[in-house]
Amino acid sequence: MTGQPSEARVLLMGMMAVGKSTVGGALAAATGWPYVDNDELVLRANGVTTRQVLDTGGRPAIRQAESRALRQALAEPAPLVAGVAAGVVEIEDDIATLRSADALVVWLHAPIEVLVQRVGTGEDRPWLSPDPEAALRRLAEGRDPIYSSLADLSLDTSATSTGECVQRILDALGPLAHPS
Ligand SMILES: Nc1ncnc2c1ncn2[C@@H]1O[C@H](COP(=O)(O)OP(=O)(O)O)[C@@H](O)[C@H]1O
Ligand SMILES: O=C(O)C1=C[C@@H](OP(=O)(O)O)[C@@H](O)[C@H](O)C1
Numbered sequence: 001m002t003g004q005p006s007e008a009r010v011l012l013m014g015m016m017a018v019g020k021s022t023v024g025g026a027l028a029a030a031t032g033w034p035y036v037d038n039d040e041l042v043l044r045a046n047g048v049t050t051r052q053v054l055d056t057g058g059r060p061a062i063r064q065a066e067s068r069a070l071r072q073a074l075a076e077p078a079p080l081v082a083g084v085a086a087g088v089v090e091i092e093d094d095i096a097t098l099r100s101a102d103a104l105v106v107w108l109h110a111p112i113e114v115l116v117q118r119v120g121t122g123e124d125r126p127w128l129s130p131d132p133e134a135a136l137r138r139l140a141e142g143r144d145p146i147y148s149s150l151a152d153l154s155l156d157t158s159a160t161s162t163g164e165c166v167q168r169i170l171d172a173l174g175p176l177a178h179p180s
């Protein structure tokens, strides 16, 4: 959402390997708030793992399962830190959901060269084979303008340490980070 959320709910979005799980875990450790990753949200909302969804239903199925996971994250009680699926911005309804979400929406980004290094061969992640760099460039080209338009806060994880990312998010939450 643009403006301040009414509760301490943080949604971390961005390309795969940008640092959602890492920053989410560090923010959770710093605050004591729970961190739920997309994988966990998919399981809660759909009763199956992301891998099972991908293997049985492919791209349309994972998009649908991850849309449900996004709604699940917004239905969980605050405080909460959630890592949402990188691909949610490919679905119009999910873009609208993120735009109106009562949450601080944080876009983690990094240059493609950095993401390429972090994903390695890409064998354990969807969509990347046989050419991770080309796949990441193509995905980012479509997604980055949307991530940018939705973000309340944007952080470059190649230039901002995990600890600094946590501090910037807490600063953006203001009083919500320190409930009285
Ligand atoms: N500033 C940073 N913030 C978050 N992750 C970072 C940062 N710098 C380097 N990394 C590394 O980038 C990788 C991010 O992976 P991960 O957190 O699994 O991403 P995602 O959940 O977005 O797919 C990790 O290996 C992490 O150590
Ligand atoms: O880029 C994508 O479309 C996806 C990235 C992965 O998420 P992470 O960003 O958590 O690695 C994967 O789990 C998700 O289902 C699809």
Ligand SMILES: [Mg+2]
Pocket: 020, 021, 037, 083
């Ligand atoms: Mg992750």
